[in-house]
Structures are given as structure tokens and as C-alpha cells.
Amino acid sequence: MPTSGDSQGIRLPGGSEEIQLPGGNVGGAVRIGDTVRRRTGPWTPAVHSLLDYLAGRVPGIPQVHGRDEQGREVLSYLAGRVVDIDTELLSEGQIGSLVRWTRAFHNAVTRFKHPGPWRFFRVPHASLICHNDIAPYNACFAGDDVAGVFDWDLAGPSTPLMELAFIAWNCVPLWRDIGPDNAARRLALIASSYGEFGATQILHAVPNRIQLMLEWIPAAAAAGDEGMANLMTAGEPGNSGAALADLRTRLPGIDRLLSRRSA
Numbered sequence: 488m489p490t491s492g493d494s495q496g497i498r499l500p501g502g503s504e505e506i507q508l509p510g511g512n513v514g515g516a517v518r519i520g521d522t523v524r525r526r527t528g529p530w531t532p533a534v535h536s537l538l539d540y541l542a543g544r545v546p547g548i549p550q551v552h553g554r555d556e557q558g559r560e561v562l563s564y565l566a567g568r569v570v571d572i573d574t575e576l577l578s579e580g581q582i583g584s585l586v587r588w589t590r591a592f593h594n595a596v597t598r599f600k601h602p603g604p605w606r607f608f609r610v611p612h613a614s615l616i617c618h619n620d621i622a623p624y625n626a627c628f629a630g631d632d633v634a635g636v637f638d639w640d641l642a643g644p645s646t647p648l649m650e651l652a653f654i655a656w657n658c659v660p661l662w663r664d665i666g667p668d669n670a671a672r673r674l675a676l677i678a679s680s681y682g683e684f685g686a687t688q689i690l691h692a693v694p695n696r697i698q699l700m701l702e703w704i705p706a707a708a709a710a711g712d713e714g715m716a717n718l719m720t721a722g723e724p725g726n727s728g729a730a731l732a733d734l735r736t737r738l739p740g741i742d743r744l745l746s747r748r749s750a
Contacts, residue, residue: 503519503520504519505517505518505519505524506518506519508523515714516638518564520564521563521564522552522561522562522563522564523549523561523562523563523564523637524555524557524559524560524561524562525559525560525562525640526559526560526713527554527558527559527560528606528640528712529604529606530603530604530605530606530640530643531560531640533601533602533603533604533605533642533643534639534640534642535551535560536601537596537599537601537616537639537642538550538551538562538639539551540596540599541592541595541596541599544595545588545591545592545595546588546591546633547565547588547633547634547635547636548635548636549562549563549564549565549635549637549639550562550563562637565627565634565635565636565637566627566634566635567627567628567629567634567635568627568628568629568634569623569624569626569627569628570623570628572622572623572624572657572660576660576665577623577658578631579672579673579676580630580631581628581631581633582658582659582673582676582677582680583631583676583680584628584631584632584633585621585626585633585636585654585658586651586654586676586677586680586681587680587681588633588636589618589621589650589651589654589681590680590681590682592618592636593615593617593647593650596615596616596617597615599615599616601616603643605642605643605644606640606641606642606643606707606712607619607641607642607643607644607645608643608699608700608702608703608706608707609643609644610644610645610646610649610699612646613644613645613646614644614645614646614647615644615645615646615647616642616643616644616645617642617643617644617645617646617647617649617650618636618639618641618642618650619641619642619643619645619649619650619653620638620640620641620653621636621650621653621654621657621658622653622654622657622658623657623658624638624657625637625638640714647681647683647684648684648688648689648692649692649696651677651681651684651689651692652689652692652693652695652696652697653693653696653697654677655674655677655689655690655693656693656696656697658673658677659673659674659677661690661693661734662727662730662731662734663730663733664733664737667737667740667741667743667744668744670737670741670744671686671741671744671745671748674686674689674690674741674745675745675748677689685749686745686748686749687742687745687746687749690738690741690742690745691738691742693734694731694734694735694738697727697731698731700724700727701724701727701728701731702724703715704718704719704723704724705719705724
């Protein structure tokens with residue numbers, strides 16, 4: 488739920504204004520004052536437990552304020568600039584900051600356990616609870632520094648490598664062609680900022696991570712997940728499937744550049 492850009496305001500009883508936040512294909516979100524309201528699902532108690540656990544342990548986490556009279560969850564609004572991925576790339580400073588934030592989050596969440604249910608599909612050999620949707624549209628910045636990371640509805644069991652693969656898909660970004668040199672350099676930045684996996688390892692994890700998503704979206708929509716049905720109306724998984732097919736053709740060139748960097 489991006490926190491900048493065009494929005495529409497609706498005046499509510501009592502004088503408060505409900506502002507439809509841009510984006511929000513998965514769950515939809517509105518801002519009222521310093522809060523964000525979203526529809527809930529069976530996964531909401533687990534997500535709220537996670538956010539409560541992270542409070543005070545990791546910066547840039549929305550605070551849980553319960554539910555409103557419509558049954559929507561009430562979270563704190565995270566102020567900052569959301570990068571418009573249609574017109575610009577994350578800066579390398581922003582990538583580094585976001586990945587270092589991710590490492591801090593992973594370190595903090597290691598001891599957190601919750602039986603769920605979680606919304607996200609199951610990743611083989613899951614080892615900790617991940618955000619699973621870290622991308623420019625779910626983060627806000629103050630300059631190059633991360634100010635907040637939001638939209639936690641897809642949090643659930645996964646692995647650090649799968650989290651980094653999705654970050655690479657969205658933040659390099661690998662879903663479109665920015666040139667092999669730029670892609671290799673930004674992948675190397677992700678690897679060095681996190682400090683556990685090599686850039687080549689992250690690159691080769693991306694197709695599997697995205698394929699899992701492509702298979703899950705229609706299955707979740709068929710099971711009644713309205714957010715995933717909205718994504719299908721918006722062209723998924725076809726759009727991402729085409730982007731993944733294109734990445735597979737570019738991957739060997741990026742791989743060669745990364746091999747030269749590490750030689």
C-alpha cells in the first residue's frame with residue numbers, strides 16, 4: 488500500500504477523511520489520519536502477533552491498533568517516499584538500506600514462532616517467518632534510508648534466500664531488462680549488504696521463487712482469496728510469467744558477469 492501518489496478522499500461522519508491509498512491490489516488500504524485500515528483474513532491474528540513481536544526490535548514496523556467499527560485492522564501509518572517503479576529505479580543506497588533492514592528483521596525474527604494460519608504458500612525447508620513481499624511498492628524512504636516496510640499480509644514461513652530472491656526480482660529489478668552490467672552490480676550489492684549468500688546464489692534462486700508465486704496465485708484465488716483474484720484481474724500470473732521467461736534468456740549473461748566479478 489504505497490504512501491505517496493494520487494489518492495481519493497471520502498469524507499466520513501465526524502469529519503475524518505478516508506483516503507484511498509494507491510496500489511493495494513492484494514488487500515486494499517485506506518488512510519484515516521495517522522492510521523491505515525485494511526480488510527482482514529484468517530491470517531490476520533498471526534500477522535498481528537508478528538508485528539507486536541517486532542515492535543521495538545526492528546525499526547520501520549507498523550504498530551497494531553486493533554480493529555475499527557467495520558472490522559478492518561488498524562495499523563499506524565508509516566510516512567516516507569515510495570519509489571514509483573513505473574518511472575524510476577531504487578537508488579543503490581536505497582537497495583543497500585532495504586537489504587540491511589531485511590537482515591536486521593531476519594535476525595530479530597529467528598525466535599518467533601506462530602502456528603498460523605498464514606496466507607503465504609509454503610516454501611520447502613522454511614526456516615523462519617519472512618515478509619515475502621519486500622519490494623519498492625511496500626517500502627518508504629527518507630532519502631536513501633528505509634523509513635518503513637508495510638503490507639505484511641503475505642508474511643509466513645520461508646527462507647532468507649527466498650526473501651532475497653524476491654527482493655532481487657523487485658529491486659534490481661530482474662523482472663525487466665536494465666542491462667546485464669547494472670543487474671550484476673545491483674545483485675552484488677544485495678549480496679554484500681546481507682552478508683550470507685553470494686550474488687550468483689541469489690540470482691539462481693529467483694526463477695524458483697517466482698515460479699512458486701505463479702503457481703500459488705491462481706490456486707489461492709480459486710480457494711477464495713479475494714486479493715489474489717484481484718491480482719488475476721490485473722493480469723497475473725501472466726504478466727510475471729512473461730517477465731520470468733524473459734529473465735531466463737538474460738540470466739546466463741548476468742551469470743557470466745557475476746562469475747568475472749568473483750574470479
